[in-house]
Structure formats: C-alpha cells, structure tokens
Amino acid sequence: GQQLNQSPQSMFIQEGEDVSMNCTSSSIFNTWLWYKQDPGEGPVLLIALYKAGELTSNGRLTAQFGITRKDSFLNISASIPSDVGIYFCAGQKSNFGNEKLTFGTGTRLTIIP
Amino acid sequence: GAGVSQSPRYKVAKRGQDVALRCDPISGHVSLFWYQQALGQGPEFLTYFQNEAQLDKSGLPSDRFFAERPEGSVSTLKIQRTQQEDSAVYLCASSLGGRQETQYFGPGTRLLVL
Numbered sequence: 066g067q068q069l070n071q072s073p074q075s076m077f078i079q080e081g082e083d084v085s086m087n088c089t090s091s092s093i094f095n096t097w098l099w100y101k102q103d104p105g106e107g108p109v110l111l112i113a114l115y116k117a118g119e120l121t122s123n124g125r126l127t128a129q130f131g132i133t134r135k136d137s138f139l140n141i142s143a144s145i146p147s148d149v150g151i152y153f154c155a156g157q158k159s160n161f162g163n164e165k166l167t168f169g170t171g172t173r174l175t176i177i178p
Numbered sequence: 179g180a181g182v183s184q185s186p187r188y189k190v191a192k193r194g195q196d197v198a199l200r201c202d203p204i205s206g207h208v209s210l211f212w213y214q215q216a217l218g219q220g221p222e223f224l225t226y227f228q229n230e231a232q233l234d235k236s237g238l239p240s241d242r243f244f245a246e247r248p249e250g251s252v253s254t255l256k257i258q259r260t261q262q263e264d265s266a267v268y269l270c271a272s273s274l275g276g277r278q279e280t281q282y283f284g285p286g287t288r289l290l291v292l
Contacts (some may be wrong), residue, residue, distance in 0.1 A: 068219070068220055068222070069220075096278075100283075105285065105286075106285050106286075107182070107269050107271070107283030107284050107285050107286050108221065108269075108278050108283050109283070110281075110282075113278065113280065115278060147230035151219075153220050155220075160277050160278055161275065161276065161277055161278075161279070162209060162273035162274060162275045162277075162278070162280060162281060163208075163209040163226075163228060163273060163276075163277055163278030163279075165211060165223040165234065165270075166211075166213075166219050166221070166223065166236070166281060167223070168213075168220030168222070169220050170219065170220055171218075171219070171220050172189055
C-alpha cells in the first residue's frame with residue numbers, strides 16, 4: 066500500500082538540540098497528523114493540522130501543513146530524553162475521524178548521551 | 179475512561195494455523211480501524227467498521243484475512259492458514275468518527291508466524 070515519504074529516516078542528536086523532519090506525498094491530503102510511537106505501544110497523536118498553511122504548536126513541538134497540501138513538517142525544540150522514539154506523519158483525504166490514515170515511513174529519533 | 183485494548187499482546191503461531199486477534203475500542207466510539215505494521219514500517223490500513231458495518235475492507239491483503247464487529251463494539255481480526263509474511267504488529271484504532279475527531283490506537287498485537 067501507499068506510504069508517505071518521511072525524511073530523515075533516522076536522527077542522532079544531543080539533548081537540547083532542535084529537530085526537524087518532514088513528510089511528502091504525491092497526492093493531496095486535507096488533514097495532516099503527527100504521531101509518536103514508543104516501543105511496544107501504539108502511535109499517540111501529537112499534533113493535528115486541518116488547513117493548508119496552518120502552523121500549530123503543542124509545547125515544544127511545532128508542525129506545519131504545507132500550502133500545496135502535499136507535505137508537512139514537524140519541529141521539536143530543545144530535545145529531551147523522552148523525545149526518543151519513532152515519529153510518523155499521517156494523512157487523511159478528509160477532516161473526519163471515520164476515514165483511514167495513510168502513514169509515512171517514520172523517523173527514528175535517538176538522543177546521544 | 180480506558181483506552182483501546184487489544185489481546186493477546188503477543189502471539190506465536192505455526193505456519194498454517196488460524197489466529198484471532200481481539201480489539202476492545204473506547205466505549206461509544208462508532209469508528210473502528212485495523213492496521214498492519216511490518217517491522218520498520220508505518221502502519222498500513224486493513225479495514226474499517228462504522229458500528230457493526232464493515233464499510234471498507236480494501237486493505238485486507240488476501241481472503242485469508244477476515245474481520246468482524248457483530249455488536250458494534252468489540253472487533254476480531256481473524257487470519258486463516260497463517261503465513262510467515264503475516265508476521266507483523268496488528269493495531270486497532272477507534273474514533274468518535276466526527277469532524278476532526280482523533281483516532282486512538284491500542285498497543286497492538288505482535289504476531290510471529292514460524
């Protein structure tokens with residue numbers, strides 16, 4: 066099945082650094098979502114974006130919905146150890162919760178001591 | 179209230195065995211989804227229920243995969259004659275289904291087919 070393209074595939078950073086990752090698609094989505102998945106757990110929603118051009122923050126996380134509706138970006142400022150995990154973008158064709166999600170390939174974030 | 183729960187958390191099956199995976203969604207959530215997550219990949223959609231009706235099963239990889247939600251709450255994903263390529267984490271998610279409503283995921287069932 067289709068998966069969105071995420072980059073980078075993995076990141077190795079030091080605590081306190083800022084992180085940027087992005088997600089691109091060949092088709093338009095009208096909702097962009099960012100999830101975090103810890104080992105042995107299901108994905109947990111971090112940020113939801115519903116309008117092209119929208120910039121939304123959740124604490125140290127900021128995400129943007131690209132104006133072409135084919136991409137999205139996630140930034141994490143001043144990383145801390147609990148930020149370690151795998152980050153997934155996901156797109157939906159509509160704004161409704163009764164529609165399937167198309168996920169990206171994931172970005173694995175590791176913090177180097 | 180409680181989140182989405184799934185059982186068993188881990189399942190080891192011999193090739194050719196049938197397995198059944200259970201999902202208990204959040205109470206009152208009408209929308210229920212099953213996703214398959216292969217190692218190192220993002221989750222991929224399998225099937226969707228609205229209450230007891232299976233409205234989309236386009237992601238089921240073969241006719242060995244079958245899902246049901248007979249009373250509109252608990253759902254079961256059944257895989258018949260398991261193959262090694264079925265090894266994956268199977269995630270269940272539920273949602274109220276309305277505008278801008280979030281899909282909440284369970285912890286998943288990790289299936290290993292030997």
